[in-house]
Amino acid sequence: MQTTGTLHVVATPIGNLGDLSPRALEVLGSVSAVCAEDTRHTRQLLAHFGLERPLVALHQHNEDAQAAQLITRLQAGESLALVSDAGTPLVSDPGFRFVRAAREAGVRVSPVPGACAAIAALSVAGLASDRFAFEGFLPAKTGARRERLARLASETRTLLFYEAAHRIDETLEDMAAAFGPARHAVLARELTKLFETVLDGPLEALLAQVRADPNQRRGEFVLVIDGAGDDAEARTTEGRRLYAKLIEHLPPSTAAKLAAELSGAPRKALYGGG
Known part of the structure; x- marks a missing residue:
């Protein structure tokens, strides 16, 4: 029975190239191809470490179209790496649709942790x-x-x-x-x-x-x-936000009453009319 390859999700440096881990180097040097947000950027990164691998562009504009072809390769036994321009892939970067499709297809997805801004x-x-x-x-x-x-x-x-x-x-x-x-x-x-x-x-x-x-x-x-602080402060902040929205459509007393009920904040803290 043929086994599938592995999709390695590889974190790359956010600045200092010394932050690329030995394991990440090993994986990037051994996969069949590297799926990159910007192939020019990733080619420079690989060249710095003396690596040369086939690159596949995978970004927000082509992710859905590329995913099917890449999963076919994974199911055929190839292993691939997914990287972003910097840091941990999928953190404010494209890739989650590809990862989700790979998991749904029964492909092993393995993280190679590292830098994250x-x-x-x-x-x-x-x-x-x-x-x-x-x-x-x-x-x-x-x-x-x-x-x-x-x-x-x-x-x-x-x-x-x-x-x-x-x-x-x-x-x-x-x-x-x-x-x-x-x-x-x-x-x-x-x-x-x-x-x-x-x-x-x-x-x-x-x-x-x-x-x-x-x-x-x-x-x-x-x-x-920093977070909003204690629960009372948070309730008052939320109550005032709701009141500011509701007063656009309701009388002040009604807006304050409703905002207080929804937020749990004291009505007097929201509406000076009591």
Whole structure:
């Protein structure tokens, strides 16, 4: 009976090439092909380590079409590696549809762990790490981004976000508005790279630092935000968010009553009319 090959999901460095594990090197050098988000980037990575393997482009625009062909190869006994441009595949990167299809087809999927920017930032943030929520990239459009942040304002878990350099200023501003300027946060920039910086403090202070120093608006960012605090604070934050939405359609007293019932927050904290 013919056995299937293995799909290896391989983490690659987020900056420092020394973070590629010996096991990852062994796997990348032995598979039939490497499925890569950007084949040019991955070819350079492999060349740095003296490896040359066939590359297959697998990205958000062709993942569904490529998956069927790749699974046929796996079922025929070939083993493949899946990598992203940097870090652990599928973390804010394409690939989960391919992995899901492979598992549904009975193909063994094996992780080769390594670098992940979100976990690296959390490990040095000094914020609660027993419970956290990874939100990836926020919406690029201002209205959608603010709406997402408003929904997260009462979240008690530590929050992790990725952000691009050209939006870091406005994202910090929106976070200060949604979470409050005093909410503690950590801004991790260019992790494991030459100009790595990790700043921490209230959101308003981080925003001021970023605006004052152009260097802090360059590179790749992970934002780690402290949770909303105790349950009473979280309920009040959520209640105020609901009240702000409901008052657009209901009288203030009715909006406050409904928001209090839904959130568990004291009505007086939402509506000064009592």
